[in-house]
Amino acid sequence: MRVTLLGTGDATGMPAALCDCEYCEQSAPRRRPAVLVESGDTTVVLDIGPDLVDQLQQTETYQVDAFFLTHFHRDHADGLLGLLQTLRSGTETAWNGAGDAHSFDLHMTETATDHLRDSFDYFLDLLEPTWSPTGVSIGELEISPFAVEHMRPEYETVGFVVREGDRAIAYAPDMESFVDEPPATDIDLFVCEGSPFVGLNHGPADELSAAIAKLDADRTVLVNASEHARREHTHELEKNAQAAGAELGADFEEYTIQ
Template sequence: MIIQLLGTGDSPGTPVLNCHCKTCEDARRNRWERKRYSILVKSAGKVILIDTSPDLRRQLLDNSIEKVDAVIWTHSHFDHFGGFSEFYRVQGNVDVYTTPQIHESIGKYLHFLSYKRREVNTFEKFTISDLSFTLFPVNHPPVEAVGIRIEWNGYRVVISGDTNIEIPEKSIEEMEKPDLFVVNSIAPSGKFKKHMNAREALYLAERIGAKKVVLSHLGHFFPPPKDASRYYPVGEDYQLFSFGEGKLNEFIGD
């Protein structure tokens, strides 16, 4: 199984259009960016996307991904579904999994596309290829949002989705002991209604006993990656984790 972070940015991405803060200027000068949120899961030749970033065309081209077998949406914010039609126009007919309510919200925007709507309830395990998935509710007011647990060959990966720190207790149980925890963190510090800061995200990682943690959905409030990575386990676009043969390997993209 391969897990690849296709986009590690928050909703405006980094650099932010029109922003001239130190981080955004550094991104322009040194040609790095944080694209919008999407995670690739690959196993047994099948490609599954967690969320469909508005930057999806570029992300698929850069990583030579030619076909998508299934999509799972975590919630109805534009930065998590806006790029769906980027591959739908050349492929179509893809299975899309999420809760009935999230389907309902996103369906209003994508009413002109006819994808295969697979409704799944939270805490109900479902399988795609040789992977098992469980959605669990998180806390991202005012919309309904889910996190995802993935199981494969004894490995467990947990993706927090967009959430603040007040996650329901039953979901915390679902998140326990991941080999890899991809967790939302929009800024190093500060209080956010919809998101966690890095301290909250790392506290949560420790609480659930995550073996490896990577912060994603990062805003321009973080310093550039070369500085931020000295203090926090920040993810990078196209960073890849490969599971198998009893170990977890990690690669940072170009």
């Protein structure tokens, strides 16, 4: 199972708009959080932010079996509009021979679908999202959601565990803590909220540290990072992540889970 960090930044992104500060000028770009997971002929993408087109182009990803959304905040969901335009205009991937079908599925909570309906009702004319609280199997992958604390109940924010056999990753880019117990105890890689340590704080650092410790993944990589927001350079964010018992993520970094 191959995992690629498509984005490791916060809602602002790096560099920030209209900013020429030393942190924006001297830091590598950080797109909004998303993860690409590949196994054999199966490809899924977790989160669908405004940088989606660039992220997929950079990784030469032209076929996706399914997209999964953690919650309907714009930095995680605005890439839906790019998918809509693809469905409308058509590509070799998006259209079948009949010219009226798409080749990917979209999974999001019912709450997120309600937000989508309120914001972009016309999207649902082309692609109706589905949701299974117990998870779904797609090719060789099993994808299961777990509830996290982040602006509930208005946003029913979740993370995802992706499994292939005895290999597993967890992804929760926006969270303060788990709503219930951690989703598993055998996680190889946890791509995790890191803003209390490497970005603009979403919540108490002690709560997040306790959640990371409970999950006890073999390797924890922090996203939601921003040199701009922290007024710190990348090497300083790396030290902050290490002090939290984790690593700082970087856009397009790849991990192979064996």
